Amino acid sequence: VQLQESGPGLVKPSETLSLMCSVSGASFSTDYWAWIRQPPGQGLEFIGYIYYTGTTNYNPSLQSRVAISLDTSKTQFSLSVTSVTTADTAVYFCARYSSVSAGPNWYFDVWGPGTVVTVSS
Amino acid sequence: DIQMTQSPSSLSASVGDRVTITCRASQNIADYLNWYHQKPGHAPKLLIFAASSLQRGVPLRFSGTGSGTDFTLTIGGLQPEDFGTYFCQQSFTLPLFGGGTKVEIK
Numbered sequence: 527v528q529l530q531e532s533g534p535g536l537v538k539p540s541e542t543l544s545l546m547c548s549v550s551g552a553s554f555s556t557d558y559w560a561w562i563r564q565p566p567g568q569g570l571e572f573i574g575y576i577y578y579t580g581t582t583n584y585n586p587s588l589q590s591r592v593a594i595s596l597d598t599s600k601t602q603f604s605l606s607v608t609s610v611t612t613a614d615t616a617v618y619f620c621a622r623y624s625s626v627s628a629g630p631n632w633y634f635d636v637w638g639p640g641t642v643v644t645v646s647s
Numbered sequence: 648d649i650q651m652t653q654s655p656s657s658l659s660a661s662v663g664d665r666v667t668i669t670c671r672a673s674q675n676i677a678d679y680l681n682w683y684h685q686k687p688g689h690a691p692k693l694l695i696f697a698a699s700s701l702q703r704g705v706p707l708r709f710s711g712t713g714s715g716t717d718f719t720l721t722i723g724g725l726q727p728e729d730f731g732t733y734f735c736q737q738s739f740t741l742p743l744f745g746g747g748t749k750v751e752i753k
Contacts, residue, residue: 560742570691570734572742583741619690623742631697632738633681637690 527552529620529638537614537645543607547620547638554578554598558623560634561594561605563616571616575623576603610645617642649673651737653745661753666722668748670735675715679739682711682720685747686731694733695720727752 533545547559560575574584576594584592588607596603607614622636650673660666670680678698683691693702695711698718708723722729730752735745 562742569747570736570744572744575742585741621690631679631681631700632742633693633696634683634691634736634742635693635696635702637692640690 527622527636529622529636531618531620531638531641533641533643535642535644537610537643538647539611539645540609543605543610543614543643543645545605545618545620545641545643547603547605549601549603549622552601552622552636554596554601556624558632559594559596559603560621560623562619562621562634564619564640565613565616573605573607573618612645615643615645649676649737649740649743651735651743651745653733653735653748655748656746657749657751659751659753660725662725662727664725666725666729666750668720668733668750670713670718670720670745672716672718672737672739676737676739678714679737680711680713680718681736681738682709683734683736684729684731685734691734725750725752 528550530548537543555578558575561573576582591608593606617640619640620638621634624635625632652671654669680698682695685691699711710721712719732747732749
């Protein structure tokens, strides 16, 4: 299974950040597909995830500005963040949120390499 | 809201040393705890899931223990490639990561 992020590396303040994650070697029908970000020199922040049914769940701190969608025919999922500020500058990772036999313990077992997004005018 | 606190925030150890990193949850999360290792410029890599289960392909020198609120990641004999930052993550509720522990090789 491989994941690869793509999208603009530079976004202007107040505009919308849009990223795509391309998935190869996996089916969308059993796992969650997530976005996580890491500001420069800082820790990891969960943004949200989407299930193959289209059900989403977002970090409450970002929920009003974030949307994740799924394109199963293209095995891609996307992230949009509206009204960005410099605080949204980060490396953005897409990842698979999976579990053994869909059991209760879920974990991020496959990650994309990450893409740097800078918010600046 | 659950808070995840890791300690120490950084450490320096020699090759062959036994290294222990602690993660504490602000409330009972049973065994819904995962550990990751991140090298600079790279994505995190899953080491341990469900508090103590070793991910496929991860060396046996890595082990995890704990349940409830207190968890430990142990590196049984530190290797040069083990430098980087280690993160815990709870999956009891929406995913939340600890602040990280930076490991440097002396």
